[in-house]
Amino acid sequence: MQADKKQINRLLKTAYGQLEGIMRMVEDDRYCIDISNQILATEAVLRRANKxxxxxxxKSCVKNAIAEGGGDDKINEVIEILDKISK
Amino acid sequence: MQADKKQINRLLKTAYGQLEGIMRMVEDDRYCIDISNQILATEAVLRRANKxxxxxxxKSCVKNAIAEGGGDDKINEVIEILDKISK
Amino acid sequence: MQADKKQINRLLKTAYGQLEGIMRMVEDDRYCIDISNQILATEAVLRRANKxxxxxxxKSCVKNAIAEGGGDDKINEVIEILDKISK
Amino acid sequence: MQADKKQINRLLKTAYGQLEGIMRMVEDDRYCIDISNQILATEAVLRRANKxxxxxxxKSCVKNAIAEGGGDDKINEVIEILDKISK
Structure with missing residues (x-):
């Protein structure tokens, strides 16, 4: 992975902590809307990590592959991800 | 929370396991696109839990509140969540 | 439809005008990213109309149906829409 | 624009026709949920055109710019669009 490992780890750990909190909220029979909001917040953190x-x-793999004369496979991979994100 | 606790727990545990896997993938410097796909899969599980x-x-809280002559607050809460989901 | 007809008409006309603009942009071979941004703006207006x-x-149909002792069909319809929005 | 003009025009005309239909539905006071479903269908067509x-x-502009030794601006533009799509 080419992204800043420290930043991605920080985001993933945040999502992990949020998810543990959500499982406790379910256990404690907390209010549905509060749980729903926490799930949405966790999704937002995952989306940010993904971006x-x-x-x-x-900026690295795709660019380098194209600069070396190829890159079509890499572009197709990114497009497949874009397809999933923009359903 | 009014949803089937067992089902919600199962979905949240799935997302939790996926997230642990993603953190290992980052640690092991796995391919960006594979990590991205796993993050998207985790988001999909969280969206399902939320739905x-x-x-x-x-079907319970909102309906009961309306049946008892109120419910406007509950409807507004659902609309706020809808606003966040449909940004 | 129960929503403020004037407001909904205004939003739909905005989207309609944007779409006409986008078709002209395509005709005039405008830059892809500019067209893409205009499409995203049009989607945002449609999402707002839908919300x-x-x-x-x-606040009207669903609430009234529940207050009259029913409403399960109406709730299921809203949930189906929610399912589509939150794919 | 680099995309197949014929295909994009076809998609945009579909969305345009759907939008005209939606405006008639609003005029005719049709059922909210039916209008909502038509708006969602129109958004889906626009999303497809955008993709x-x-x-x-x-596959053209970004790739060519990188192959010519540049492309950072183009990559940033695509990332900005991705940011908007994946809010």
Missing amino acids: EILKAHM | EILKAHM | EILKAHM | EILKAHM
């Missing part, structure tokens, strides 16, 4: 990973990927 | 929670919430 | 329609629907 | 435009853009 950072994709940015770094395009 | 189940909201369904159950509408 | 206003759903809000009004929940 | 086709971005695919073609990456």
